[in-house]
Amino acid sequence: MKNLLNHIRPANSHSLMRSVISIGLSVLVVAAMTVSFQVTDASAQNACFDRGALVKHLDGKFKEAPVAAGLAANGSVLEVFTSPDGVTWTIVLTQPGGATCVMASGESWMGFKMKKKDKLS
Numbered sequence: 001m002k003n004l005l006n007h008i009r010p011a012n013s014h015s016l017m018r019s020v021i022s023i024g025l026s027v028l029v030v031a032a033m034t035v036s037f038q039v040t041d042a043s044a045q046n047a048c049f050d051r052g053a054l055v056k057h058l059d060g061k062f063k064e065a066p067v068a069a070g071l072a073a074n075g076s077v078l079e080v081f082t083s084p085d086g087v088t089w090t091i092v093l094t095q096p097g098g099a100t101c102v103m104a105s106g107e108s109w110m111g112f113k114m115k116k117k118d119k120l121s
Helices: 002-008 013-044 051-062
Strands: 065-071 077-082 088-094 100-107
Antiparallel strands (some): 065 077, 077 088
C-alpha cells in the first residue's frame, strides 16, 4: 500500500498543491461566468417601450387597463394593468427619464378590495 501511495503521490507536493489550486480556480471561473450569463438573461427580460405604445398594445391585445399605481422613492411610477376578468396582468415601471419597462406579466390576477379606514382627527 505504501508503494502504491508513493507511486500516485507526486514527488513534489508543491506541484500537487498547484494542480488543486488550478482546478479550484477553473471551477470558480466557470461558475462566475454561468452566474454572469444568468443575470444578463434575467435583466434582458425587462423590455422597455414608449408608454403610450405599451398602453395601446396592452389594451388592444389583452384588453388590459391600469387598476393600481404607486410612486416609488426614486420617482418611478409602478402600474398594474389587468384584463377585466383578471385572466392576464402586467406590471410596468415608468422611470423619471420616460422609459416604461415591463417588469412582470402573467395570468390569473386576483385583486383585493381595501377596507376604508376611519379618518384621524
